[in-house]
Amino acid sequence: MSENSSSATTKISTYLMSIVLLVLGMSIVALILAVNFYPSDVSMALYLLVIGLIAMGLSVYILLQSRKRAASMKIEAPKVMTTVECRKCGIKNVREFQRGDFIFKDLEACQKCNDNMIITAIYKEVKEKEKTYGV
């Protein structure tokens, strides 16, 4: 089931890729022809140059877009932190989340006062700030 789906996804990207590569090749041919035409027929060279540049720009843009789309397909697991605290002496320690952690779980004894340390918070930090749109 999963194999079928991944092959379907790659089939589309291969199809798109072949078209883009074809356009890219044609744009290179147009640019070469523009160079060949240059001294004899300036206007034709100019047209070919414009067509070649536009085609090249478009194909590069589509290539970059498809790469961006592939990157956005990944499910990124956010970094989750666990705060471990000693309620008696106030020692606080922040570490990465480990499976089995939960808020108010008793952990090993505190090195300073020998009281049990507990998990007081588990959270993820979101770095990017939300846009306010000036309203």
Next chain:
Amino acid sequence: MFTASQVLPNLFGGGGDSISQILSMLFYVVFIVFLFYGQRIQMYVMIREVEGSLFKLKYIKEEGRKITIETIKEIGKPQTDPSARVDRYLEYFTIAPQSMDPAGIVYKLDHILDVRDTRLKDEVKLMAPASDEVQVNNLENTLEAAMALNFIYKVVRHYYIQGKKTLSLYIIMQLQMILPLVMKEAEAYASALKAFADGQPIGDGAGPLVAAKLMHGYETRKVPKDCVVATVPIEGRTALIIKAEGPGGNVGKPGDAVQAVIEENEGKIANVIMIDAGLKLEGETVGEVAEGIGAAIGGPGVDQFKIEETVVKYQIQLNAVIVKEDIGDAVSPMRKEISDSADMVIERVKNVILERTKEGDKIIIVGVGNTIGIGQ
């Protein structure tokens, strides 16, 4: 008089060289094509856009399925490959009770939801025989998130194919218009899946987190269904704090719990304060705390109905404090802003207690939401 050979060159580009005539002709062709086929071209652009999102949804759904199966294998140590059973689980459906005669529908729905819950839990136990109660709850939540992703993908695919088959602009247009919201929800579920698999607290756990902070260190006892209650003195009042039993992924049935605690106290409760995560509007800050009146509880409405019925019976005040967040925050690992807001909520709850009750009164504080990753 002008002849056609004199007019045409002027019409297609002012009679210049052949290239400019070709370009002008091209312009007219494009103009005419857009005039007659503009809507169709627009539809193909929309179809392409929907197709892109559909591929992304398919990827997310498949990843969800993969994560679920891996987690079951890792935690549940099954003897056989659970893939087939997981695929069957993902297709489960629930039929809502008939509402032609709505009298008594809440209890019918309640029964159906109970049966569903028991059935799904039994399925998880069969899939993951080595898992304990907490892990069964977490796996059930993981499977529910995978189920939601599967459903979203299938519905979007249905309308996409239907739109393509009928070439109806309106079907495709409606789908394309709601797609950003659908994608946002799907991405939220994808994020939730990982959180559920690892047993991390999620944004929806804001209510249980506050309740856990209030009851931590006090003795708790179980109340129906899947909830715990602790008696805690606050500001000279006796607070009965209720939350779903953690740290497994569980929302419990706060409706039944509140009803049971009120009945135990023969209705002698001065105030019920409910704490929940509330959906924020765009422009509002995540973790913002707001106060209001009424039963702050989501879901199918059964618990809200039961709480409202009981407080009306005994004429008890019903207050609510919510922590604002969007749907993505509610089902993904808890953001720091939401975790930090718990202390602010406690302050607001204390204010409500001081302003709305007298010393010696009994009050109920309910932390509503999924208690995954939150003990007591």
